[in-house]
Amino acid sequence: MPSNTTSSTKYQYGFHSDVKPAYQTERGLSREIVERISAEKNDPQWMRDFRVRAFEIFNAKKMPAWGPDLSAIDFGNIIYYAKPEGAQTREWKDVPKDIKKTFDKLGVPEAERKFFAGVGAQYDSETVYHNIQKNLEKQGIIFTDTGTALKKYPDLFRQYFGTVVPIGDNKFAALNSACWSGGSFIYVPKGVKVAMPLQAYFRINTKNIGQFERTLIIADEGSDVHYIEGCTAPVYTTDALHAAVVEIIAKKGSRVRYTTIQNWSANVYNLVTKRARAEENALVEWIDGNLGSKITMKYPSVFLVGRGARADILSVALAGKGQCQDAGAKVVHMASDTSSNIVSKSVAFGGGRTAYRGLAQVVKGAKNAKIKVRCDALILDKQSRSDTYPTMKIEEQDTRIEHEATVSRISEKELFYLKSRGFSETEAASLVVAGFFEPLAKILPADYALELNRLIEMEMENAIG
């Protein structure tokens, strides 16, 4: 897949709409630019201070000394904030035409008709379309973009913002904290179960723009919510950076499922910090599908802080030519009777690289913790590679751990078998890869599962055909 052309026809969503940003900062990041972003967004003083502090931490922090090579990221050549034309709207008819056209290409309205409970679609660095169904509001559910939440629900916002991913957690979380804009904010009141998944679409558009969305989900006691985000991005000539932060607070007895299917174009650095805090008997499920991008580093985490809390993490990655998917999961057991289940599935082809990087930690005194980790890697050719870096820090003896890892290849026998049933080589490889991703496909809404299969087929065609 060519990573450096705008005219590529191979990448389905590799198009670009000529939407002019209404406002954007110049390239590079300085304290002054951070303050301008803050002013542009009408931040309260505390948020302005927060951004500036984050910027200082970002400057002071070194790049990660481990993992894939990030040295090609040119921080001085990135636009850190761009605001598209058109203010916040809630009605589809109010969405600017150009933007609508882009969403049409992505099939957003179609998906909406089928099962939307709410739409928060991010365009460039700002949410331009937000549709909250009346019944969500009636139940007291807040589903809005994060910038609006800061203004409309200042106390709730301040109480939780930055509490799960601290400002200085890592260089890219600090960068996000300094110049975040957009993202979703969700609050589900006590005992409320959201019947339908809440959805948001993201894509990077303005050339050379970094996207730093910030998502915060608070599930109050006994509530239940499923949030889905899907990403597609156009292909650009220069490297794009996506450094998001997602924070989830799952209170006593609640359940939060967060599903992501990301399909960044092959020049995007996708460096995302996702973390959840699970309180007593809460369940947090991360479902994380990574396709595309140049380098992805993403390790959805759950801190199990309350007794009986559970974490379920499914990380799925597909890496083709020139791509590196460094994905995995982190679980930290900080209370007794907590359990975690991590499943990682990755496919490397056409010279791509995948890695599972995981941490399972049990702190002293957290008794009867159960940890289950399973990593399956599929490697389609000799040029591709897969690595596993599991880390276990177990400080409590009373812990049960299971760890399983497999590496497989598509054998000539499998190919011959499927070809003898009338499948071409591409179709056979697609079938095997789609089958490998079945654990993901079966828990996705039908539309996403179909899209996933189409994407896999497309990737295989590019690699083999």
Place this chain on the structure above:
Amino acid sequence: MLSVKKITVEREGKKVVNGLSLNVRKGEMHALMGPNGSGKTSLCATLLGSPSYRIIKGSIAFGKKNIAKLETEERAKQGMFLSFQEVPEIQGVGMSSFLRTVAKKQKGGDPRAAVEHVEKIAKQLGLSAHFMERFLNDGFSGGEKRKSEILQLVAANPKLAILDEIDSGLDIDSLKSIAAILKRMVKKGMGLLLVSHSPRIIKMLKPDYIHVMCKGTIVTSGGKEIVKKLEKEGYKSYAQ
């Protein structure tokens, strides 16, 4: 329909089929018998164009076309089917959706009718709805693997079926059901090449022709008298 003319086949530089000829016409049932290692499975794989085998002499025609250079999937689409002794297990690919796809691959067929027919056959073979939701060959018993191959055969509805040791691991009831299914398909015009080293299924199906293969070639062809002789004397008498 299938016309194999004096083919010699190599695998990794070693001759595995040596000057073999064979003709199968529409609606004919042929049995190919032979001891282990006589080259039966190599012949089957060659007929479907396995990349592990190389034809160094002779020709293979299907219909009127020379297919020796045709890709495996093209041979399948022309109406050739091979059942495998050793089947790969493919995770995440459900039986019913796979069978549906196989049915769709066939030129000029009616996939919906084919799927309905497959479901009927599955019931005849005593396979539950749950079986149809399992993954392709994943954790199947020996008998289930054979039945999975038969279901794929029914879905593909080929002009020529080459069945390699389709009877191994089957209980007598399943064997009878499969024999009945095959007889019906042959009656409708399918050519059948039944490859086996055991006389059990041969006696049940009563093929029109029986061939004995030894050291890469057919050493004798005839009718049911061959089975009798084999049962008495084994393959030794042919192996000279």
